[in-house]
Amino acid sequence: MTADPGPALEARDLYRFFRTGDDETLALRGVSLTVHRGETVAVVGPSGSGKSTLLACLAGLDEPAGGTVRVGGERMTHRREADRARVRADRIGVLLQTRNLVPHLDVTTNIRLARRAAGRGRVRADELLEQVGLTGRGLAVPAQLSGGELARAGLAVALVNDPDVILADEPTGELDGATEQQVLSLLREHTGRGAGLLVVTHSAEVVRIADRVVLLRDGAVAG
């Protein structure tokens, strides 16, 4: 019998303040959430409710003032930035609005770079490109790709290390209905293999396919 691998991601009691002059904004006030393996969680909430801040803390791109994040059982919070970067490269597929592609490198090189960042061996980039529907586009740089192709290239980079969890910020934001369906089905395929998926979204379609919806309001989980 193998040991229970535990949740894909677990956040406990996250607090994050921002100080601007004399003003203090409490962007996260005690957020806890769990993403189980194979589960899709949609995070929704009004503008300013803390969604981007939460995603940055979960991905280790930002450090909360209090609380803990564990990814695949490994601690992400309260450690050096280089350690957080390693955990992120190794265990998280990050799909942020600003895109996870290096602009002057072609798609194949972007895929290889993400692989190397996690200290993993060589990858069959062509196979991955085929999986996301980008056969023959490996030598294109991001500026040469359409919106839908860019989304799929970002997805290839996010999936290359077989992450425990995928953290996505509006991954289908600018896509037409058909491309949105393609991207969602690729993400769902990955959760089918045991990854967790957390998506910050305004899309009714993403909410519809989610196993669970978490509503953020004023930096806290509502309800």
Ligand SMILES: Nc1ncnc2c1ncn2[C@@H]1O[C@H](COP(=O)(O)OP(=O)(O)OP(=O)(O)O)[C@@H](O)[C@H]1O
């Ligand atoms: N770097 C920062 N400095 C100061 N305040 C910040 C900073 N980043 C976020 N905030 C504040 O923290 C709160 C949460 O912001 P956040 O961007 O996480 O919300 P959001 O739900 O992602 O909003 P949106 O849907 O508009 O992107 C807001 O009040 C915002 O003004």
